[in-house]
Amino acid sequence: MRFKRQRGTQDVLPEQAVRWQWVERRMRSTLQSYGYGEIRTPLFEETQLFVRSVGSATDIVQKEMYTFEDRKGRSLTLRPEGTAAVVRAYLENHLGREAGARRLYYYGPMYRYDRPQAGRYREFFQVGAEAIGSPEPAQDVEIIDLMMTMLRDLGLDELQVEVNSVGHPECRRAYESVLTAALEREQSELCATCQGRIPSNPLRVFDCKNERCMAVAARLPVLRGHLCADCERHHASVLRGLGQLRIPHRENPYIVRGLDYYTRTAFEVHYPQLGAQSALGGGGRYDGLVEACGGPATPGVGFSAGIERVLYALEQTQTERPARDTTAAVWVLPLGDATRVDALQLARELRTHAHTTVDLSGRSLKAQLRGVDRSGARVAVILGDDELASGEVMVRDLRVGEQQRVPRRDAVDAVTALLSTPEGGA
Ligand code: AMP
Numbered sequence: 001m002r003f004k005r006q007r008g009t010q011d012v013l014p015e016q017a018v019r020w021q022w023v024e025r026r027m028r029s030t031l032q033s034y035g036y037g038e039i040r041t042p043l044f045e046e047t048q049l050f051v052r053s054v055g056s057a058t059d060i061v062q063k064e065m066y067t068f069e070d071r072k073g074r075s076l077t078l079r080p081e082g083t084a085a086v087v088r089a090y091l092e093n094h095l096g097r098e099a100g101a102r103r104l105y106y107y108g109p110m111y112r113y114d115r116p117q118a119g120r121y122r123e124f125f126q127v128g129a130e131a132i133g134s135p136e137p138a139q140d141v142e143i144i145d146l147m148m149t150m151l152r153d154l155g156l157d158e159l160q161v162e163v164n165s166v167g168h169p170e171c172r173r174a175y176e177s178v179l180t181a182a183l184e185r186e187q188s189e190l191c192a193t194c195q196g197r198i199p200s201n202p203l204r205v206f207d208c209k210n211e212r213c214m215a216v217a218a219r220l221p222v223l224r225g226h227l228c229a230d231c232e233r234h235h236a237s238v239l240r241g242l243g244q245l246r247i248p249h250r251e252n253p254y255i256v257r258g259l260d261y262y263t264r265t266a267f268e269v270h271y272p273q274l275g276a277q278s279a280l281g282g283g284g285r286y287d288g289l290v291e292a293c294g295g296p297a298t299p300g301v302g303f304s305a306g307i308e309r310v311l312y313a314l315e316q317t318q319t320e321r322p323a324r325d326t327t328a329a330v331w332v333l334p335l336g337d338a339t340r341v342d343a344l345q346l347a348r349e350l351r352t353h354a355h356t357t358v359d360l361s362g363r364s365l366k367a368q369l370r371g372v373d374r375s376g377a378r379v380a381v382i383l384g385d386d387e388l389a390s391g392e393v394m395v396r397d398l399r400v401g402e403q404q405r406v407p408r409r410d411a412v413d414a415v416t417a418l419l420s421t422p423e424g425g426a
Contacts, residue, residue, distance in 0.1 A: 008114065008122030010308075019311060023154060024107060027127050030150040034142070036105040036129050041085035043109065047075040052292055053084035055259040057201035064112040066122075078111035082128045083286070083302055084293070090132055091295040101133035107307075119277040119309055126281075128304035132290065135299040137234050140265040140285055141241035147269055147303045148247055151280060156271060156313055159280075161242065162252035163267040165235035166203075167227045169260050169288065175226035176202055186216045203256045222253035234264050261288040265301065271313045280313060281305025329354040330415055331380045333368045339383040346381060346393070346411060353416050354378075373398060379418050381411060 005011060012020055028038070047067050054060050066078040079085055086104055089095070095102045107127045114120050129146055131139050144161055151159055166172065179202045187195055191210040198205075206217050227235065242249045255266045268282035283303030290298035330350050334343035343358045350356040357377075359368045365382065372380050382394035387405065395414045396403035406414045 006122065008116035008120070010121065010123070019314075020307070023307065023310060023314070024127075026153055027150050028105075028107065030153050031105040031127075031129060031146070034103070034129075034146050034149075036103040036146070039086055039089060039104045039106055040108070041079075041082075041089050041106065043111075044076045044078050045085055045088065047077040049084050049088055049293070050077050050080060053087065053261065053289055054081060055201075055261070057197070057204070058259065059204075060112060064114055066111045066113060080112045081110055082106045082108075082126055082304055083130060083289070086128075086130050086302075087132070087290055087293045087295075087300070090130075091290065091293060096133065096290075096295070096298060101131045101139060103129070103131050105129040119274075119312060121308060125307035126304045127307060128281075128283075128302060130300060130302035132300040133298060134301075135287065137237035137265075138241055140238045140301050141245065141247075143283060143301050143303050144242065144249075144267060144269075145245055145247060147281065147283070147305060151269065151305070151310065154310065154314060155317060156280075156310070157317075158272065159248070160270045160272060161247055161249035161267055162255055162270060163238065163242070163249050163265065164252055164255040165224065165227055165231055165238075165264050166256055166262055166266050166284070167223060167231045168263045171226055171228045171231055172203075172223065172260075175221075175223045178221055178226070179203070179223075182220050183216075186219070189213075189216050201259075206254045206256045217254060223256070224251075224253045231264055238265055255282070257284055261286050261292050263287040267303075269303075269305070271316075273316050274309070274313055277309070280309050329378045329419060330356040331368075331372045331375070331377050332356060332358045333365065333372065333380055333382045334358065334360075335365055335382065335384045338385055339388055342388060343383050346383065346408075349412050350381070350415055353412065354419055369396075379415050381415060 050065060051061050060080045065080055068076060070076055086106060090102065105128065108125065109123050110126050111123055113122060116122060129143060131143055148159060148161065167175070180198060183190070183198050183202055183205060187198065189212055190205070191208065191213050194205045194208050194213050205213060208214065255268055257266045262284055264285045266284035268279045270278045271280050272278055281304050283301070285299070285301040287299040289300060290296070332343045332347045332350070334340045340360060347356045347358045359371065361368065369380065377398055380396040380398055382396060384394070387393055391408050392405050393408050393411045394403050395406050395411065395418065397418050404414070
């Protein structure tokens with residue numbers, strides 16, 4: 001009986017993990033440089049948290065949640081996104097007590113029972129940032145700027161921000177009646193899902209990827225024309241701010257977040273070279289969310305980006321990235337039973353200077369050297385019974401294939417001397 005990984009999940013192997021670590025490290029560094037502090041919340045939460053915050057009419061809640069009962073019959077859900085848990089933790093830990101906006105970021109796996117396809121997984125990673133407490137359009141601009149800086153720092157150029165305003169619930173209600181009337185006229189053209197959404201969440205038609213629905217969407221009235229004066233002013237300020245910071249953007253009236261809690265700014269960041277699934281992530285303002293989660297009325301804005309998507313985008317570029325750094329720079333090769341613990345001791349000493357691995361396979365020297373050559377390591381130290389008896393080891397420069405016998409006590413110096421010679425020889 002062989003076990004297999006679950007559909008829509010991935011094993012990240014060491015060579016790949018190096019790239020993940022690199023991306024994660026750089027992203028964290030940008031987030032921290034903007035004053036965002038990491039928040040780590042549990043992977044599962046009470047189901048109702050997501051129903052209330054993500055919204056009962058969304059695909060995520062209707063079809064994609066990993067929901068289960070624990071042993072006491074409580075309904076729990078593996079988090080499908082990050083914002084809800086951050087807002088829950090913000091309230092539970094009284095993070096709103098401090099004056100000014102609270103700036104938080106998260107990084108970790110999310111779970112959605114999606115149909116697996118290229119770029120879509122059931123377990124995937126997101127990085128996200130939330131600024132909770134400021135109603136100012138400049139806060140929206142900071143969030144977009146942060147996301148762009150974080151992605152650009154990885155070497156992704158030619159990013160495009162698509163931005164829209166979804167107004168506030170009042171502007172949206174007026175618009176939704178216009179939209180519903182228009183959709184009812186086109187009902188027969190829509191897919192079954194969209195037909196079902198007309199009464200509950202008509203804005204979601206703009207998110208549908210069905211070609212006929214997209215054709216209908218292109219003819220529908222857009223929300224932009226129905227914003228109240230305040231929402232219009234907010235939107236104009238955001239656009240002005242993006243212009244002043246020279247962030248490439250364009251207005252896209254079809255970006256919607258069809259939920260009451262989402263207000264005003266909605267945006268996506270695209271990497272056009274990715275084709276159909278070009279969105280690396282997105283976000284927006286959610287002035288009603290903290291209240292919907294049981295807290296006081298508190299404005300907020302945030303973004304989230306998919307790590308797998310970002311890694312895929314990086315693969316499409318020529319950007320300089322670490323190919324591998326799991327490779328040990330030094331290998332210690334013990335020959336014979338008596339030398340293995342000595343090898344572990346020598347490796348301890350060498351690790352102050354370089355990544356060091358001991359070959360404990362028990363194979364012949366020839367076989368060990370073959371493996372080491374393939375690993376891309378720089379130096380091997382060979383510990384044979386005879387040499388050890390005379391207090392010596394063999395230090396081999398793997399780049400040129402030459403070796404020298406040195407006293408055991410000088411082994412570390414001999415290795416570091418080799419490591420410090422530039423590649424391509426002494
Ligand atoms: P969302 O939370 O749906 O706005 O998604 C934000 C970003 O997360 C998307 O642009 C993707 O980069 C990523 N993402 C969302 N769902 C998935 C998934 N099922 N598999 C991989 N990445 C995803």
